Amino acid sequence: MLFRYACIAFVMLMTLGALPCRAEPFVYQGRLDASGQAATGRFDFQFEYYGTPTGGIVALTFEALDVQVTDGLFAVELPEPPTLQRRWLEISVRPHGAPVAYTALTPRSFIGAAPVATTSLDQPWISTASGLTYGDGDEIVLLNRTNRIGNEFFGVGADTSGFGGMYISTTSEDGEPFYGYSAGGGINAFHYFDGETGRMRLTIAGREAVNVDSSGNTVILGTIQADSFEFSSPEPDVVSVPPAAFRPANQVSFVPYVAGGTAASAYVNQPTSLAVLVAPVSLPDGATVTELTSTMTDLDSGRQLVTQLARISRTGGGQNMALVSTGTAEVGTYLTKTDDSILVGREVVDNVNYSYEIWVNPSFGSNGWPGNSNLAVNHVQVTYTLERAR
Secondary structure, eight states: OOEEEEEEEEEEEEOOOSSTTOEEEEEEEEEEEETTEEOOEEEEEEEEEESSSSSSOOSEEEEEEEEEEBTTEEEEEEOOOOSOSSOEEEEEEEETTOSSOOEEEEEEEEOOOOOOOSSOTTSOEEEETTEEEESSSOOOEEESOOOOOTTOSEEEOOOOSSOOOOOOOOSSTTOOOEEEEOSTTSOOEEEEEETTTTEEEEEETTEEEEEEOTTOOEEEOSOOOOSOOOOSSOEEEEEEEOGGGOEESSOSSOOOOEEETTTTEEEOSOOTTOOOEEEEEOOOTTOEEEEEEEEEEEOOTTOOEEEEEEEEETTOSSOOEEEEEEEOOSOEEEEEEEEOOOOTTSOBOOTTTEEEEEEEEESSOTTOSOSSTTEEEEEEEEEEEESSOO
16 A cells, blocks of 8 residues: 655644744644545554654654544644754554554655744844843833833733732842833942842942831931921920029129039029029920929928929010929929920920020029028929921
8 A cells, every 4th residue: 555645734832932933742734645545544653753854863753543534634743843953754654553564654744833933023022142122212112001101111010909010039038139220321220129138228329328127217328308307206305404504584793503512403602682593495496395394402491492494585575484384392302393284375386486494493482592502403304296307
């Protein structure tokens, strides 16, 4: 029986990959004639892959047994061709189950793979040693969407109401995945995640500008300039007034205060008609005063000391006002008193229209301060909060 065949068509099933022509199993379709007539029946086929049209060494052999041939037509799924620059297929056939050798059909069939291209044939993708390039800088590349946003030239879309984004990753946990910015071909700026330290860093013109740790703490390496700053919650702070800051308020000539003695604090040696010790205090404009704390020595059972935060009008006119005060009610050394009953509506510091002072005076007794350390101010502290940077 004389066999003859003709290749009608074959389809290679391809997958997209990094290499062109990466084939997988494919379907081979052909026509088989027996003694000049279209063959019908069941046949065994042997397929051998060669790298040359004649001769050579078999690279792979595959048998397809009991194949149905009808009116000369048959189809066989063949395995993935071996890795060869060019491939030829030699086909041999025999009636199914016949105890005879295969009859080789000639010539060998050239396998011309039709791959699914890794780059589009009608777009300006260019394959290089390092990857793929696209266009000349004027084209727009959009992935998973068709609408352009603003002046973008590259965009990625996500059909979701939740998170939609893109990761830049490294294989090492200590890697440094980055996103960069370039104008004119130079490396102008980039931000990256420092896997070793767990910090997000921003570098501009070769110098680190900002870094943020995993707790959200931010370090800015440079000068901060802005119209305003706001805290998410007010920050408490204090201003301390030492005893050395106090002076008598109503005498031109007096013996200066004494820092030391029994109380180791501020008092004067000239008690006649002395009513008040005064110390200026500087508070941030816009701060909210919350409390006044004073430490005093009161060893005189006939007098009591009172400490006040006073607001002084810059225009005069009787606008002086004590906003909050503390006082002694017992005899002792280093008596610490706190008052947080600040006058409502007056607690916000207004340095445009007012200045502020600490007043300390004896509340009882006709002779003012005694000329010793029986009454003394040791320390005064004003506590406030501020909702913007100082």
